[in-house]
Amino acid sequence: MKKNWQIKTLDEVCKIIMGQSPPSDTYNENAIGMPFFQGKAEFTDLYPIARKYCNKPKKIAEPFDILLSVRAPVGTTNIANQQCCIGRGLAALRFENYKYGFYFLRSIQYELDSKGTGTTFRAISGETIRETLIPYPCIETQQAIVSKIEELFSELDKGIEDLKTAQQQLKTYRQSVLKWAFEGKLTNDNVKDGELPKSWxxxxxxxxxxxxxxxxxxxxxxxxxxxxxxxxxxxxxxxxxxxxxxxxxxxxxxxxxxxxxxxxxxxxxxxxxxxxxxxxxxxxxxxxxxxxxxxxxxxxxxxxxxxxxxxxxxxxxxxxxxxxxxxxxxPKIEEQNEIVLELERRLSVADKMEESIAHSLLQAESLRQSILKKAFSGELV
Structure with missing residues (x-):
């Protein structure tokens, strides 16, 4: 940790609001009242999607509060993009620099999950959240860290997007190869669309x-x-x-x-x-x-x-x-055998490429966590 950084508890640097579920008769799906989030089920990559609403909220999160899942699964986060009601499966954390808090919580997601207790539903308490330690440099350094994380994540996301595009292209290739095979085009020249070879x-x-x-x-x-x-x-x-x-x-x-x-x-x-x-x-x-x-x-x-x-x-x-x-x-059995061999050859190449892409996607997620770990140990700025 850099010398000019402090170590504080979350309770010292942000306001923590533990969720509380309102009475069930105050829920609705007709957009009456405030969006109501019960837990991770409404989360996406960044912002939750409202499916239920509440006209008598007990606990309220404000825009840019970090929503933290406190019941199984523990540690998952989203950012509130509007005022909303939060149930007991969530806590809202209100930071001065919400992006710094968001990326920090993502960096300790698995650590928070390991602190969950309970047999039916793993959960963490408000006390556990309040006592969690956070490296806390000055606000200017916090912003520099956020900017560096987002720069690196932008490059990483572009690579992930390219990998997923390649996955889809391989899927299309597989479908095309199978189509060609059973139209006779892998084993016969000049087969017209909509027709089969004469021997079939x-x-x-x-x-x-x-x-x-x-x-x-x-x-x-x-x-x-x-x-x-x-x-x-x-x-x-x-x-x-x-x-x-x-x-x-x-x-x-x-x-x-x-x-x-x-x-x-x-x-x-x-x-x-x-x-x-x-x-x-x-x-x-x-x-x-x-x-x-x-x-x-x-x-x-x-x-x-x-x-x-x-x-x-x-x-x-x-x-x-x-x-x-x-x-x-x-076709004749000899041509069937030839088609099978050609399909095995082509699709095995596609399989190896898919394995490589899947491995690269896993590495990308590991790299994301590595970036966050370095960010909050002072290695990025």
Missing amino acids: EIMKFGEVVNNYDGKRRPLSRDVRAKRQGKFRYYGATEIVDYIDDFLFDGKYLLIGEDGANLVSKSRPLAFLVEGKFWVNNHAHIVQTKELLNIDFLSYYFNSLNLAEYVTGTAQPKLNQANMNKIPIPI
């Missing part, structure tokens, strides 16, 4: 697979808890448990039957499973018939938009009858 044929999904849905068997969580073992137990999109027995042995394609994933495609719609395993009734299970590469079918299925085959809105579902109607473009 269109068949229905139900014509090219053997379906084993009748052998699926769900087990309740309680039963699974009593039958823990080494065999994988699959649900719609992933392993959900390990049990002491198996239903299937071999290489199969599992296709999620229900859930929002069918529409959002946040996870692969279909995934290959090999070896001994169990499947509940949330995933269709199939094997390909002769002269159809199961990896080819898996890639194709994950390229699809299933909107027209999925029924239901509250709980979207792909039933077996609709799944069997899905058209499959099929």
Whole structure:
């Protein structure tokens, strides 16, 4: 710590207002009264978004107060951009230089979280907040620190934005490669848009697979808890448990039957499973018939938009009858194998790039914390 800096408690340098929830009959969602923030649920990166209002607030935060989450999760911060009511999940801290206070609290977020107590909900008390120590230079130095942090964060944010743009470009590239593959453009020259190579044929999904849905068997969580073992137990999109027995042995394609994933495609719609395993009734299970590469079918299925085959809105579902109607473009087995190899080559490169970007994004967040740590130990100015 620099010699001309002081160490003070938060209670000495800012006004601390602990939140208090007003009676529930004073809440509304019709913008009557003052914006009401209960906790981190309303937070964004900087400013909270009002979803509820209160016409009889108990505790009020003013514009530029720092809103601190004091109940699980502890330590998260936002800046009040308007006068607002705060519930017991928040505290408001009013600094002379609000940005200095904001960046300091962000620098100790995990330290504050470690001080949380309680079994049901971790929380920190007003006393803990008041006794928290803060390095406190003169106001001019505080402003210089804020300016340096924002300069470095601006550069960092630009890098993060570029990385996220690259992530989106890779997603677009993946979709394009899959589209080209099943239009025949990866393995044939001069294929016209909207047409398939002459050697390809269109068949229905139900014509090219053997379906084993009748052998699926769900087990309740309680039963699974009593039958823990080494065999994988699959649900719609992933392993959900390990049990002491198996239903299937071999290489199969599992296709999620229900859930929002069918529409959002946040996870692969279909995934290959090999070896001994169990499947509940949330995933269709199939094997390909002769002269159809199961990896080819898996890639194709994950390229699809299933909107027209999925029924239901509250709980979207792909039933077996609709799944069997899905058209499959099929080349000769040799070309299928060639397409699979080309997809694996191209998509593996994309996978490595995505891993590198994800690692860089993690490093960027670590660098952000490093900048804050240096700022409040006097190393930036």
